[in-house]
Amino acid sequence: MEVISKQKQLRQRRSEALQPVGLVPTMGYLHEGHLSLIRRARQECKTVVVSIYVNPLQFGPNEDFEHYPRDLERDLSLAQEAGADWVFAPTPEEMLPRPLVTQVMVNELTDRLCGASRPGHFDGVATVVTQLFNLIQPDRAYFGLKDAQQVAVIQRMVEDLHMPVIIVPCPTLREPDGLAMSSRNVYLSPTERQRALILNRALQEATKRWEAGEWEKGEEAAAYLADMITSEAGVTLDYAEVLTYPDLEPVESFDQSKAVLAAVAARVGSTRLIDNRIWQREE
Amino acid sequence: MEVISKQKQLRQRRSEALQPVGLVPTMGYLHEGHLSLIRRARQECKTVVVSIYVNPLQFGPNEDFEHYPRDLERDLSLAQEAGADWVFAPTPEEMLPRPLVTQVMVNELTDRLCGASRPGHFDGVATVVTQLFNLIQPDRAYFGLKDAQQVAVIQRMVEDLHMPVIIVPCPTLREPDGLAMSSRNVYLSPTERQRALILNRALQEATKRWEAGEWEKGEEAAAYLADMITSEAGVTLDYAEVLTYPDLEPVESFDQSKAVLAAVAARVGSTRLIDNRIWQREE
The missing domain is CATH 3.30.1300.10 (Pantoate-beta-alanine ligase, C-terminal domain)
Known part of the structure; x- marks a missing residue:
């Protein structure tokens, strides 16, 4: 498994990759839910990419961006075990070399549920997912249905903007006592x-x-x-x-x-x- | 030269296209300015795609969308002469099968000049250019500097969202008496x-x-x-x-x-x- 942190290296690898390319976008601190997405991608794709990036755009000013749990070492070994070919783990500077003025907004779907409690959250999600799709150019992208609204938002964005990627929604995994993994x-x-x-x-x-x-x-x-x-x-x-x-x-x-x-x-x-x-x- | 109106056919052709692929996005009614972009693309690319689509998203409610000049027959023969391999001329139904809820917005750059006179204009431009880039996946895209703000907006959008395309700004062409072609x-x-x-x-x-x-x-x-x-x-x-x-x-x-x-x-x-x-x- 290769760990990639730079856009340039990613573009180079992508140009030589076996297709289809599958992407599992994550914010790291992987659990069985993420690993089930990676395993599914492994079954369906020739190249499996896991991105690990805690996206500042999707956190509100009073949310837990700073304290969001991180453990890259552990994530890398879990991703490898589950069958990833590459982990793309960019720094914030690599993803946002200067302040963004561009935003991808999915209206209507994002003003309710978590969008009402977390203003701007889904704009941040839609924008970073667009960035990752443009960088990795996946043929298929895997998302967990624990974030069902996120799946709906991304699916609609892909359709509206004619993005050349298939969204694959995957079931929520739970702890033995029923708690949704997170x-x-x-x-x-x-x-x-x-x-x-x-x-x-x-x-x-x-x-x-x-x-x-x-x-x-x-x-x-x-x-x-x-x-x-x-x-x-x-x-x-x-x-x-x-x-x-x-x-x-x-x-x-x-x-x-x-x-x-x-x-x-x-x-x-x-x-x-x-x-x-x-x-x-x-x- | 092939005329393509359907997304499905476009995707098929794109998967077999010689690279680099160059795109000249237009709203049709081609003049020498457009043709100079097509000729430039012909020099630099193996496959040259001209899109012809009067984008409703970039017209305001009191603007000239309905009356914007159209002459597809003439455009096709001009595009062919200038060296296009394909013309992508979709219907509005093909581009917008249902009302869009997704918008690409480039802030700051779009609140002045034409953006101040035409509210929403550049959101419509950024959104349709994103759609066309996703459909055609060009390696290079050619834009005239007559719309210098548009070039700045698109260039910034491409950088912010890490779109895998090179923007090529091209000089304004003029009538013999100096009027900018439009x-x-x-x-x-x-x-x-x-x-x-x-x-x-x-x-x-x-x-x-x-x-x-x-x-x-x-x-x-x-x-x-x-x-x-x-x-x-x-x-x-x-x-x-x-x-x-x-x-x-x-x-x-x-x-x-x-x-x-x-x-x-x-x-x-x-x-x-x-x-x-x-x-x-x-x-």
Whole structure:
């Protein structure tokens, strides 16, 4: 496995790469969720690139950019084990040699859910993903559905701008007790770790009720999720919403919506966590 | 020469194309200025692609999108003569199968000059150029310096987003009497055509004074240009500005600014025309 930090070296390697090229963009501190994306890319591509870059553009001024967990040594050995051919790990100076004036904005899809709580977050995501796509020119790019809104935003950006890449959404991986894997889980104290289980538990219960046809509208399901999460001590609800997927519109009737996203975000102590389910009727 | 209207066919051809691939993006109604770009691309590239697409995104609600001159038959034969291998002429439905929610914005550079008179214009330009770059994947792209701000915006976008393309700025071509070539010149009546010469004449006179070192600051040169254009009957000044190039900042001192853009825009009758000079001290 080769570790690349410079654009120039990356362009050189890319020009000689076997195709298809698969990209797994990450912010590092890899967990099983990331490794499952790398393994999937390994199955489908001749060249597998993992990018490791904590993107300053997608953090708000009061967010955890400075403290976001980093461990490059460990990441490199995990990426290699999972089958990466190259890791692209640029410095911020390499990615942003001068202040950006260009922004890629995906409107509408980004004003709700995490976009409402984190203004500018998805502009930062769309911009850095565009940068990485332009640098690496992948044929396929792998994203985890834990960030379902991110997948919807990127998929729409790719379609709107006719980017020559296929987006491959991959299932969320979970700890044995059901907590969605996230690099931010390391922030949790043992007590918070237990409390955090409410996100998955609420989604699990809501899924049963949806399957049983208990609700007509998305907002009934959202209210159920909100109640259940709010009732957990030490957990502050950020949002609970049930929207069509991937267009993120209100669900007027479950019977008429093919795919629906049930998404929740909450603060456990000072750690913000998200989780979701995609509910899909069989045709 | 092959005429391509569909994305799918374009992708197919692109995958087999000899490289480097050169792109000349146009809105059609080709004149000698466009043809000089095509000829330059022919000299430097193995595959020359001309795109012809009147981009609705870059027209304001009260602008001339509907009436912008179009003549595809004539364009095709001119492009072929000048050496194009393919003309990509998509329909609006092919480029915009559904309403865009994604936008590429280049801030700062786009709030002055034509950006101030035409809000949203450069977002539309940046977005369609990104679409065309993603569809055609050119190694080199050719733009005329008549639209000097456009060149600065695109060059900055390419750098910021690390797009894998080299931007080649090409000199403005002029009619024998000095009028900068533009597809919009067909709108001019014979009287207006004469009046329009003031733009080039003012720039020519200002260039002499700049060469003679008459001015210290950009705004003195700008005031001279404004006076001269305003004094012409039937011509309404939109702006006259002298800014650093390509950063488009005020010129505090000509001695300290390497390259400077003297840019003017005016309405002649109901037709909006632009022209400019780039002033550059030899090192």
